[in-house]
Amino acid sequence: MVKISVLQHAPSTHLPARPGDPTPTHRNLDPLLHPFARARERTRALNAAKMERMFAKPFLASLEGHVDAVEVLARRPESVTDVASGSWDGEIIVHNLARRTHVAKIPGAHKGKLSGLCWADEERILSCGVDRNIKMWDVKPLAVFPGKFSFNSIDHHRTDPLFATASSIVQVWDETKSAPVLDITFSTAAETVTRIQFNPSESSVLASIGSDRTFTLYDVRTGKAERRIVMQMRSNDLSWSPTFPTTILLASEDHNLYTFDIRRLNNPTQIYKAHVAAVTTCDWSPTGTELVSGGWDRTVRIWKEGQGTHPEVYHTKRMQRVLSSAFTADARYVLSGSDDGNVRVWKANASEKLGIVTARERAAIEYRDTLKDKWQADREVGKVQRSRHIPKPVYKAGSLKRTMLEAQRVKEERRRKHTRAGESKPKAERKKVVIAEQT
């Protein structure tokens, strides 16, 4: 007796049962049936990285209307589309991003530069300017709060009818009263306070930065300035994290951004290094996972939270120095207002496909993202992912900066080598930022 069996594939299991049905597919995960699996996956990863760069077209629109530099951008609470912008000629425009139209336009809202703008609630706008006035708007003026100094910044309390202004002093105002209710300047300060912001979750905490290289924390309930730090260089902008109430982001004049944990102000939790000139503006995404910053180097950069290098960099030929930036409420778009009077709309993820994405397409996108992540250590894939074309002046400034920093470092090292051993220790970058902490 002999048992013989010969392989045969029954067509019924391999062909569609009825015309129009999908052809059945079969899987065999035996690695011998998948030769070159790794090499092919690498090719796929390389293609995915190249496709990402090919489809990276981040610029969406330029919202025109201002005739001077756009100093401040403020997104309307509870709205995805509406954003107010104020410019140096004292004009306020409320843009609708989806339709790219002006919802409201208030020319000559202030005499001279409009320096601060915020939403009091969903309808009313608060603005301040160098003409020493604070004005409340609902397209037409509702109230005027005359002040004694030219104002630099304004921010409204999250829930209460309070707002704070920054001038040479920090004042807290009640919407119903024409004079400030509180003056909470730090006792020994004699500086110009440039920016001010309420903490969105711990809403009576107020933070400010000043021209004296300071960062100060206030509490409206005690009516006092609580703590202050003096840093190496002055900050230009600040922004509270929307998800971590203790985290604040500072845009510094020394080309870096810093996040601080306000419980430990002696050193920053993270340094964000890539700008090649002073950083003038910064904002968190509403998810708290990304940051946007704009600088004197005419670029907008988008950072991952906690990753201090290799940000996404956006630039255009005609964009001048970036003075204001903001994320939209859905975290998908980024706005930048610049010296040339335009508000530009960018995608937060440069290669994201806009419009309807089918489930299959979504699966393909996710697979490509995983591949890029998995193969990022590969030399070619990583190179494609990392390299960016940036304007020549920015590139030159970057390389010059690198050379200078390297020279400084070498000099420091040599100096240390030729002093007595143990006399001077190298200081970590993070420890260098804060000079003094005052309470």
Add this chain to the structure above:
Amino acid sequence: MDNLIAKAKTSLPKSLRAGGPPPADARSFGHIPNKKLRTHLTRHSAQAAHAKALVKDAELLLETDAGGMEVEGEMDRTWRITQDEIVKEVGLEAARGRKEMVLDGGPYRSRYTRNGRHMAIVGLKGHVATFDWQTGTMHSELQLKETCRDITFLQDHSHYAVAQSKYVFIYDRDGVELHRLKAHVEPTRLEFLPFHWLLATIGNTGHLKYQDTSTGQLVADHRTKLGACTTMAQNAHNAVIHLGHQNGTVTLWTPNLPHPAVKLLAHLGPVCSVSVDPSSGGRYMSTAGEDGSVKVWDCRNWKGAVRTWNPRGGSAEVQWSQRGYLAVASGGSVNVYSRRSIYQAFPGTPPPPLYLTHPIPHRPLQSVRFCPYQDILTIGHAHGLSSILVPGSGEPNFDSAEADPFENRKARREREVKSLLDKIQPDMITLDPEFVGSLAPESKLTTGDTDVPFARLPRLNRLKVSGKADETEEVSDAEDTGKTQDREEREKRKMRGKGKSLKRYLRKQRKNVIDPKAVAIRAKLEKDRNERKKAREAAKGIAADHKPSALDRFKRTL
């Protein structure tokens, strides 16, 4: 919100996601100080281990079992079973694989597509045909009226290449001549590397040429310097081309090396056939020579053949099947040997136990091809082609993403585009295909202490590390006068042309510099020397701090 919903739909089901404690075979990275990197690596290795376990589980889902022959009696042998008996036993559907094609026009060669659905045949006198052998649909039939030595399908049955008397020609499915590859002169054998889209040819001129069929570029042209060559095989797992030559050598080629990656004296006469085992991941190669022997080689260790035997009938034609059965066609019969027994090293030259044999009275038997995913072996001979059934030779479960015998037109087109996108660059062909994605070897330009990167070292140290520093006249502070004399002597004998200004400068730089590191090393060496001396003395039996005393004379010497 829409994004989130779509994401939930496409993500892995929970049962397949890695969770719980990491599997036992996941690597640990406790030695890495960087916490972020450590977590990242641990997560990746846990995921990989998990995936591996899942792959093992997935074997349960395979539908079809492999074929086979089993005898019950102790004295029964599978090779005694004839094809007629097999055909009678297996039923009508499976028996369709047994065929005799009687054709004129000289010894025939055949080739299957990668999914085993289509077949191309070529007769020496110029008869070319391609067809779907399962449905019996003819795609094209040509009478080329010149010598045709080999045929191969390209990426699938839509194109094929024929080695004709002068050049290689490419035809499409309908037999329309698309290209004449003038660079490939007098070709004898063709191989197509499907994942690289390369057509490799060897000819009477002894040039191995690689043509990229997607771009049309001639990628590489290697002169073998070993004369006309009529034997070629590819290793499907690393895309290395194996050539057998007239002087008995077998050479392994990749497009990026101008010389063979391996050169091996396999036979004492011309090599007439080479084949690589796909079932072991390309680990074993078998060769047959005009000296009448068949050898099996281990491709990892070329020191001698694993097994050698001499089949009847002289020069043989060898071919491995997908599941590791070796067919040897020699003289007037085809012998099939089962796997395992072929790999076992054995002293002497007895043939391995036979699995199946089949006589074919039409010499010469020229080509032997197993059909992928089927238990079919096709032998080309002087009177056409014979297909016989070899139970158990074919892989039972195919993967539709790689090669599907039942794919429809749309799937074929889809796969063609996908495989073009996944095309691997020709310079990535190496003997070890696993080098992709493995860690790069450590740079040779590493400094002793890892804190200072190479670029930040002082120039002298950089030269030292890269081995370019002139260390012939190292000034040492510990040198005594005798050594100084030596140095003077050396300098006197120094060859001309060594007194470069740079070296003079470097020498000056080294003078009067007290390098704390050098001092420390010197101190350490001194200490080591003392310790060694002490140990030597201790071994001789002298106590470490022993002063000679008068009582030493009474000590017993061993």
